[in-house]
Amino acid sequence: MDWTALRDEFAAVTGRWAFLDHAAVAPLPRCAAAALHQYAQSLAENGVAAFRIWFDRVEQVRILAAQLLHAPSPEDICFIPNTTWGINLIAEGFPWQAGDNVVLAAEEYPANQYPWLNLAPRGVEVRRVPSRGARLLLEDLYAACDSRTRVLSISSVEFASGFRNDLAALGEFCQKRGIFFFVDAIQSLGAFPLDVQALPIDALAADGHKWLLGPEGAGIAYIRREKLEMLHPLGVGAFSVVRPWEFSRIDFTLKPHAGRYEGGAYNMAGITAFGASLQMLLQAGIERIAERILELTDYLCEQAQRRGWTVFSSRLEKEKSGIVSLIHPVWPAREVVRRCRERGVVVNARAERVRVSPHAYNTRDEIDRFLDAATP
CATH class of the missing domain: 3.90.1150.10 (Aspartate Aminotransferase, domain 1)
Structure with missing residues (x-):
């Protein structure tokens, strides 16, 4: 090519x-830089008068993100400010009980360790599995799991070693044992295919500023629809509910999809530029x-x-x-x-x-x- x-x-x-x-x-690629400029110019010239154009653009980018992940629906995608935020949606929203544990790699990036370590006051144990040289072995991860393992959290690619984890094998293992399978996908999305319908991934998160070639502060999370109700929603706000534009009506009926996590104002500039990069990658x-x-x-x-x-x-x-x-x-x-x-x-x-x-x-x-x- x-x-x-x-x-x-x-x-x-x-x-x-x-x-x-x-x-x-x-x-940033040229197309993303141009998208940033276009949004800034529109905002300078129109303010809220152009909001419908940009809200529509958010939904267009959501469709592109769903295509990237092969998600069942664009509604299974929510926009997040960074990977850390996406990890915390699961870590803080999961229905933990004292004595539960989460398994992860000892060499994970801090963003995929600290949110889980922060659960210690709730009685949750973090089991950190060391690599053997550059390789993180499946059998070591499996051995760390027991009947109280509730979550296995892993990076698709380890940030320091570059080791690409076998998400299919790990997902199948978790699925058979009722373990929630979370993936930090920031070091592979945009560089390697990932299909959330083919892989039993329960949730994933990734900011867009690495292999996805977008700006910082505009990322995506995916949450499998069947797992949504088991998680306590965080960051809820005006746009988390089914009637987000009826500001004078209080009806706390949450959206039945990942959109419930988009409580407040969007990073319109970042999502717009991220969308331009995403479209470029998908076309390639x-x-x-x-x-x-x-x-x-x-x-x-x-x-x-x-x-x-x-x-x-x-x-x-x-x-x-x-x-x-x-x-x-x-x-x-x-x-x-x-x-x-x-x-x-x-x-x-x-x-x-x-x-x-x-x-x-x-x-x-x-x-x-x-x-x-x-x-x-």
Whole structure:
């Protein structure tokens, strides 16, 4: 596939950087930046007089998000300000009893640990399962579960190692045992396909500022309709109810879908720009994007090893992702990041290793540019 059109969307950043850090905060494509400008101009010129246009746009973006996740209905999607918020919807809304436990990976990003650790005053135990090297083994997660396990919370891709978890196997395990299965999908949505109808995922959340190439503060959550009533709704407000526009009528009948979590004003600017990025990705094809990302990361690993680097990430076919964790033969990770930034290359450091995360618009030349910048 010719990736020229997609790369053209990032002319602003590629003219300055070899940007290989999409696991952090990605640059906005031209279409998203234009959408932000369009919204700001409309708001400046019209204020509330243009609100119907922008509310309609929110619903259009909701449809795109449902297409991304293969959700049964757009109503199963709600907009959230960040992944942390989505995790807390489950952590704080779940019907816990003292003595219950939640199982997660010990190396999870803090946003997928602190909301669960915050449940300690309610008598909920957090069981943190360590990885074995770069790999988080299914049998270790299974062994941590017992009759009091109520939730298994996992990232689709681990942020530091790049390990891609087997969501199908984990979901099936949870489904058979009545365990609520939650997925932090921020490190895979936009880079790899995810089908919530094919996978027994009960809920997921992801902000849009990484692989989805949107702005910070505009993300999505999915909650399986059958699980909705077991959760105590949080953040309820005027738009959580079935008659949201009847401001003088108080009728606390919640929407029978994920929309009940959208209590207040929307981040119209963020959702608008996020929608532009999402439409661009869907048009390119998520399956093709995944193939391209794996092609680039395979090339990166091959060339890095030739130069004496150690590839920490698992590169087994079903475990590799868009994140590659590397160990430099000489320098510590922070020194590599510093030297690269001075030479116009953006990578990052996590867990004392160099983290490289190219997207589909990147090129092999940019991979070479990174390796050259990190050569003593």
